[in-house]
Amino acid sequence: MKRRPRLTRATAATTEPRLTAPRPVRIVHLGLGAFHRAHQAWYTDVVDEAKEWGIAAFTGQSPDRAVELMAQDGLYSVIERAADGDRARVVGSISAAHDGAAAARFAGYLADPGVAIVTSTITEAGYRISPDGQPIAAPEVDADLDALRRWRADTEPPTVVTAPGRLLLGLQARRRAEGGPIAVVPCDNVPDNGRMVRSGLLQLADRIDPLLAAWIDREAAFVSTVVDRITPATTPADVVAGSRLTGFDDRSPVVTEPFHDWVLAGEFPNGRPAWELAGATFVSDTEPFERRKLGMLNGAHTILAATGLVRGHTTVAEAIADPKPRELVERFWDEAARSLPAEVDPDGYRAQLIQRFANARIRHRLEQIAADSTLKVRLRILPILEAELAAGRPADTSIAAVAAWLRLAERRPDLPDPAAAALREAPPGTHGDRVRLAAVDERLVEDHALSAQIIAAASAATDL
Numbered sequence: 432m433k434r435r436p437r438l439t440r441a442t443a444a445t446t447e448p449r450l451t452a453p454r455p456v457r458i459v460h461l462g463l464g465a466f467h468r469a470h471q472a473w474y475t476d477v478v479d480e481a482k483e484w485g486i487a488a489f490t491g492q493s494p495d496r497a498v499e500l501m502a503q504d505g506l507y508s509v510i511e512r513a514a515d516g517d518r519a520r521v522v523g524s525i526s527a528a529h530d531g532a533a534a535a536r537f538a539g540y541l542a543d544p545g546v547a548i549v550t551s552t553i554t555e556a557g558y559r560i561s562p563d564g565q566p567i568a569a570p571e572v573d574a575d576l577d578a579l580r581r582w583r584a585d586t587e588p589p590t591v592v593t594a595p596g597r598l599l600l601g602l603q604a605r606r607r608a609e610g611g612p613i614a615v616v617p618c619d620n621v622p623d624n625g626r627m628v629r630s631g632l633l634q635l636a637d638r639i640d641p642l643l644a645a646w647i648d649r650e651a652a653f654v655s656t657v658v659d660r661i662t663p664a665t666t667p668a669d670v671v672a673g674s675r676l677t678g679f680d681d682r683s684p685v686v687t688e689p690f691h692d693w694v695l696a697g698e699f700p701n702g703r704p705a706w707e708l709a710g711a712t713f714v715s716d717t718e719p720f721e722r723r724k725l726g727m728l729n730g731a732h733t734i735l736a737a738t739g740l741v742r743g744h745t746t747v748a749e750a751i752a753d754p755k756p757r758e759l760v761e762r763f764w765d766e767a768a769r770s771l772p773a774e775v776d777p778d779g780y781r782a783q784l785i786q787r788f789a790n791a792r793i794r795h796r797l798e799q800i801a802a803d804s805t806l807k808v809r810l811r812i813l814p815i816l817e818a819e820l821a822a823g824r825p826a827d828t829s830i831a832a833v834a835a836w837l838r839l840a841e842r843r844p845d846l847p848d849p850a851a852a853a854l855r856e857a858p859p860g861t862h863g864d865r866v867r868l869a870a871v872d873e874r875l876v877e878d879h880a881l882s883a884q885i886i887a888a889a890s891a892a893t894d895l
């Protein structure tokens with residue numbers, strides 16, 4: 432096999448001078464996974480001709496990705512994988528990558544008035560905040576709050592382990608340093624994610640120090656975002672493909688689809704990159720866009736994961752090619768589209784989705800999508816079910832979608848999920864189904880007629 436030079440700033444600069452120097456850090460990111468690198472870091476790289484916007488990215492749980500990226504000076508390739516071919520771009524916007532446990536580093540960046548933005552991609556469940564903005568009771572969060580309460584300004588920052596703990600540590604450091612206003616920009620698949628994170632952090636901050644809560648209320652602008660770009664986990668074959676395309680030995684590429692979208696609402700009091708130059712849209716309210724995306728794309732993904740795994744499929748492309756899941760998804764889209772305004776073009780989005788899901792060169796694993804699925808059913812399917820019932824319609828397909836997930840939850844208790852304990856302990860039969868539905872949302876079991884209907888649909892759907 433041909434030996435290629437290792438991807439570093441020195442080797443990349445020989446062909447692409449734009450990659451020579453790391454850019455000054457003005458964005459701090461929490462959750463250095465595949466998606467951040469294919470989306471926010473890619474947008475920033477594409478638009479930042481003046482090379483003013485560098486990112487310091489922190490991992491969420493394990494330091495591995497930071498170690499891997501720093502061996503390449505933060506550089507990596509984004510492989511855009513279309514149905515008919517690949518193209519690659521080496522991304523230079525990540526100036527530094529760190530272990531999420533490096534509290535002093537994180538606090539140091541946030542204290543810098545030059546840092547203008549904190550972004551995050553830490554999974555829906557990682558915020559430990561429920562969709563209505565209430566903090567979720569958890570001993571790890573309590574332990575972080577205790578440590579932050581005890582943290583004196585003249586001592587090293589404590590090691591905190593949860594995402595809200597880390598965000599609050601950074602904001603406390605900025606307040607103490609009088610670092611000025613900052614934008615907090617969550618980029619996970621949660622409705623009105625800016626409002627949710629603001630509400631949860633304000634309540635948690637109040638438990639640390641009411642002055643911190645008052646400072647956050649005044650100085651931190653929370654931006655709601657709808658993010659869209661299907662980005663599966665990188666495989667060893669992708670590493671080989673990336674190196675072949677770029678000519679560099681790149682151990683950390685990311686594969687994504689050509690499609691990309693980003694809708695944002697909120698203020699950036701300390702500036703931002705001109706992300707609109709790469710297609711981002713700034714709006715006054717993300718709500719119709721997020722209902723379209725979370726319902727039609729993510730809702731369909733959750734249905735494909737539930738039905739596809741039970742039917743023996745591995746990827747989204749395989750599941751959408753199977754007439755049974757496809758039919759359920761098409762009917763679900765009919766329901767979802769009914770409550771969407773024409774201005775977000777549900778029909779056009781739907782036509783694109785079929786193409787995107789059918790792209791068999793993107794191997795998006797159903798097991799990856801099925802992780803944390805109790806919360807995903809709540810965020811992606813229930814809003815459509817509720818909208819249908821509120822409009823006096825039967826919501827048959829949304830009910831069938833929840834029923835399909837019930838069967839998956841029963842058959843695959845091994846899938847990662849914060850509600851795993853409740854799901855595992857659920858007894859067989861109707862009582863177990865009620866326990867599973869309660870893990871999604873208590874309201875599902877409080878409505879006896881609705882839970883009976885879902886459970887009956889699940890019993891009837893023996894082949895899904």
Ligand SMILES: NC(=O)c1ccc[n+]([C@@H]2O[C@H](COP(=O)([O-])OP(=O)(O)OC[C@H]3O[C@@H](n4cnc5c(N)ncnc54)[C@H](O)[C@@H]3O)[C@@H](O)[C@H]2O)c1
Pocket residue numbers: 461462463464465466467489490491492493552553554555556557558593594618619620658659660661662663664
């Ligand atoms: N991959 C996609 O197609 C896609 C598209 C849109 C949005 N997103 C959002 O981005 C998130 C991450 O996706 P990814 O593809 O980068 O996954 P990934 O597995 O590559 O990375 C996940 C990141 O989140 C961190 N994390 C996981 N659980 C956490 C927790 N409990 N607390 C703190 N950090 C935690 C991990 O350490 C890692 O840094 C998704 O959950 C989703 O909300 C992903």
Ligand SMILES: O=P(O)(O)OC[C@@H](O)[C@@H](O)[C@H](O)[C@H](O)CO
Pocket residue numbers: 554555620658659660661662728729732733799800802
């Ligand atoms: O990333 P998750 O785990 O929130 O959800 C899995 C997929 O539905 C999701 O990643 C989509 O691919 C993405 O939201 C497309 O923009």
